[in-house]
Every structure is written in C-alpha cells, then in structure tokens.
C-alpha cells in the first residue's frame with residue numbers, strides 16, 4: 483500500500499473479527515516498528531505477544547485491572563468532565579470496550595521500553611525513551627494499516643501488576659497494550675485536520691504557512 487494511503491487508513495479499532503492475524507504480517511509490522519528512530523540510538527524496545535488465552539485473561543483482569551464501563555450513568559458521569567462533544571463521543575464509544583477488546587482480539591501485543599524511574603525524571607527531555615517507544619508504536623500501527631490490520635493503543639494507567647505478572651524486568655516500562663486484528667466493521671479513514679489552522683510562519687502570531 484502506498485504510504486499516504488496507510489496513513490489515512492490507520493484507525494483505532496476495538497472490535498475484531500475471529501479471523502487470525504497472519505504471522506508474517508504481524509512480524510513485518512513489528513520489524514517496521516524496530517526501524518523507528520530512537521533517542522540515544524539504542525532501541526531498548528521489547529515486544530510481548532500474549533497468546534495463551536488463560537494467561538492473557540489473568541494479565542488484563544488481575545494485572546492490568548482493565549474493565550469495560552457498561553453502565554450508561556457511570557459513562558455519563560465520566561464524560562461530564564469534558565467540554566468537547568467530540569471527546570465525549572470518543573469516550574462513550576471506547577469505555578465499554580477497554581477490557582473486551584483485549585480479551586477478544588486475535589493478538590495482544592505489549593510494547594516495552596527501558597526507562598529510568600518516573601520520579602527521577604526532572605525534565606521533558608528525560609522522557610525521550612517514552613517518546614521513542616511511541617515512534618516505534620506508530621510505525622507498527624501504520625504498518626498494520628498497510629496490511630489491512632487494526633488495533634488500539636491502550637495506555638496502562640498503572641502497569642506494575644501487569645509487569646510483575648509477566649516477569650518484565652526492572653527498568654522496563656510498558657508503553658502500550660495493543661489488541662490487533664481485522665476490524666469487525668469497516669473503520670473508514672481518519673478525518674483530515676485543517677493544516678492551515680495549525681501552521682504558523684516565523685513565529686506563533688502569523689498563521690498562514692502557505693506560500694502565496
């Protein structure tokens with residue numbers, strides 16, 4: 483698939499077909515992840531595929547403590563904190579699927595990276611290992627889109643239980659837990675944003691960007 487096609491096709495998907503993910507497609511996507519740039523050059527990234535379903539259940543229930551928020555009242559109380567209708571819409575759609583997407587997906591991928599303890603980080607610069615892990619993740623998501631595969635980058639709020647359960651060594655963090663599969667429904671393309679509203683010329687004040 484042509485690069486810009488894959489960029490348009492990449493969408494967050496939380497409901498999957500039963501159809502297995504071809505091993506080679508998954509390996510191509512992970513290999514694309516490993517081609518991403520990284521601060522300080524050394525790519526500390528490690529991938530875990532949770533294929534043993536019993537282990538996966540325990541990891542996401544007990545380790546991650548992920549859950550589906552199904553109660554409409556609870557969902558509305560949650561989204562009430564947001565002003566933007568678009569954001570409320572995203573949460574109304576996603577909250578009921580946070581656990582089930584991980585249990586039902588044909589593959590569940592964890593992306594780990596090495597990072598010094600969060601409470602020792604004093605500058606944004608020191609978060610570069612996390613930024614780099616997300617460059618790896620985006621390469622993976624784009625490569626998956628090129629393969630007709632989709633997923634959701636779930637970010638653990640607290641991953642200590644999951645790390646312990648899976649034996650992730652000290653010094654490593656989990657950037658994202660990513661259910662992967664073929665989408666249950668056609669997700670369409672992601673919406674283009676208004677570039678000119680965001681492109682500034684020679685400073686913040688002048689918002690045109692486009693050469694006349």
Ligand SMILES: Cc1cc2nc3c(=O)[nH]c(=O)nc-3n(C[C@H](O)[C@H](O)[C@H](O)COP(=O)(O)O)c2cc1C
Nearest residue numbers: 492493494495496572576580634635636637638672
């Ligand atoms: C850093 C990051 C964290 C995210 N965390 C979650 C998450 O925990 N749960 C979830 O369902 N979606 C999560 N998402 C997916 C976003 O909700 C989704 O990307 C956004 O709504 C835009 O939709 P699109 O990916 O289809 O363009 C995350 C995305 C990013 C980039």
